[in-house]
Amino acid sequence: MRMAPQVSTTTVLWLAAAGGLASAQADPPAVRPPVMAEVLAASSAADWRQPDPESTLYLDLADGRVVIELAPAFAPRHVENIKALVREGFFDGLAVVRVQDNYVAQWADPRDDDPRKRRVPKTPRPAPPAEFSVPWSESLSFTPLPDPDGYAPETGFAAGFPAARDPAAKQAWLAHCYGALGVARGNEPGSGDDTSLYVVIGHAPRQLDRNITLAGRVLQGIELLSSLPRGPGPMGFHEKPEQMTPIRSIRVAADLPPAERSEIEVLRTDTATFARLVESRRNRREEWFQRPAGHVELCNVPVPVRPRAASSPR
């Protein structure tokens, strides 16, 4: 028997999307826990949050916008510094200088090699201290995942971000999952001054956790970074200015008039709905799957983003 045509819309489940939605069934069998599409279809407005415009960056490229949520709960000093740099226009006109396959895309001043030419902040300030982890306090709500992790005693979500924590050391930190935003640094742990930032565009390099400051993650538009041509130089650096993708601007969302903002909502990670979503990913029950894994690794848990519902309060 000839298999169904593989690109027809009737068989889109044949290789189900990691972050995609199966067609929600109106009346799922009572015996089967819901698949992700059903979890989302049953979600309420209270299951979604609108990122704080004061902690949201827009990285605008010629091809579109990358929306980044900053993580002041994990890197307060660096978030403050990044926003100060953004607000003085530091990044505007700089470029994506490095795209390393299965690793990171990174932006900086292409003239960093030349101390006489490179851009310096208008308001000189020292590099903030390293924020590789933070004290785990009760105010940092942490929703643990049920499965063990090889890189950390516990993983889960905190403030909406994939994160890890060590109950014994009472420390928590952001995890290097796909889309994580980090602060490039030199060999000195405290040398990251936020003038060069990177985004993870490959398999989660968890070995970097607690070795470098993570300050946020991409919510939307990461494909604008992940599909850029890889740099031909060592570690994916571009070698000529014309290879680099210019950065039109980086803005704090709160500084733009509402009409120019990207209005999106993010699924909360501290709800019963999210717990159901996690279970729907631990054991995939879409018809296509033959063998549920019984496990989900932190960086394989999607955190859905959608356009803001018209009915949502601003």
Next chain:
Amino acid sequence: MRMAPQVSTTTVLWLAAAGGLASAQADPPAVRPPVMAEVLAASSAADWRQPDPESTLYLDLADGRVVIELAPAFAPRHVENIKALVREGFFDGLAVVRVQDNYVAQWADPRDDDPRKRRVPKTPRPAPPAEFSVPWSESLSFTPLPDPDGYAPETGFAAGFPAARDPAAKQAWLAHCYGALGVARGNEPGSGDDTSLYVVIGHAPRQLDRNITLAGRVLQGIELLSSLPRGPGPMGFHEKPEQMTPIRSIRVAADLPPAERSEIEVLRTDTATFARLVESRRNRREEWFQRPAGHVELCNVPVPVRPRAASSPR
């Protein structure tokens, strides 16, 4: 103190490459285990293997060549079928019809939607049976990793491929790491007929393990697939022919004259050298790192590839 310029070649370690090489030190301190660059610098010719040309595919795009190693030890029937399709020119002139961010790039006949127009194999043959796992036999040398894995009782390398096994069930299978080559299928487990194949271009979707046949992995050139524009349709499918990247040809390396082959070597995974490489990734000891992870996850272990040494026997 101003940090060192971040894109200068003197500070390339500042965000060390997942697959990159640190500068090898001629005389590392005896107290420190070697970093990966030192492991490789100390490797001998016997630590490297040349992929069998009879199990190597060249996927040629306008922008270059993707080199794929097939895995007859894990998917003998599908490898045989894929090679038969390749040898009748089935894929030549087809296209990459789907690029889903952080997931897969996939090729097929763009006309698959139309049963009257789509290409059919010149020699009709039924879809091979599903090869989601294979009996674990002694002939399948398996080099286990020291660390636990959430998706499988044991992970490691077999026949040079990232793989997993279940000693109780005496089964082994290929893992969906970055670069894995899979056989698209419909909802029926045995419906994958090799006319549409995909490559993983994102965070390892390990939930697919044992749910679909993997038949190989990319050794070189995956950036030609991973940097393609993402498809605008559901699940990353392209919707118009002009969005799709044409496939010039797929060839079995053995069918090309030696001058047209990509001569590469792959580090063996069943050697003391590879065990040292694994340890160098479990605990990163390059100067940049502050905190070795003490763990490495299967899909974070690089398997180095290099141009074939001139001195290597053919």
